[in-house]
Structure formats: C-alpha cells, structure tokens
Amino acid sequence: MRPNVALIGAMYDPAAERLLEDHTNVYRVATTADLRSLGPVLAKTHAVTVRYPTKITAQVIASR
DSSP, X not given: OOOEEEEESOOSOHHHHHHHHHHXXXXXXXXXXXXXXXXXXXXXXXXXXXXXXXXXXXXXXXXO
C-alpha cells in the first residue's frame, strides 16, 4: 500500500518531488488554499508536507 501525502505547494527540488510521486499518492493543495478547509484532504492522508512560507497549525492538522 502506498501512503497518501498532502503536498501544499511545490517542493524546492523537482527531482525530490518526482521521487515522492513515485512512492506515494500525492494530493496537491494550492498554496492559496484556505488551510482551515484542509480537513477532508488530511482525512485521506498519512502525512502532510508544506513549503515555506505556508504555515500549518496543530488546529488544522487536528481538523482531520
């Protein structure tokens, strides 16, 4: 089973992003998305990765 990962914004290294895609199911989230509405996406994922300057709070993670 491949883990599901929420990716908020693009990674700095395109090769690393391709590697992530090769080994996981990536759910892409735009950096302009309202992070308070991430609950449904996070409920499907095992992990979330964000690119600075995006800030994700414990409250957002707990909303899943």
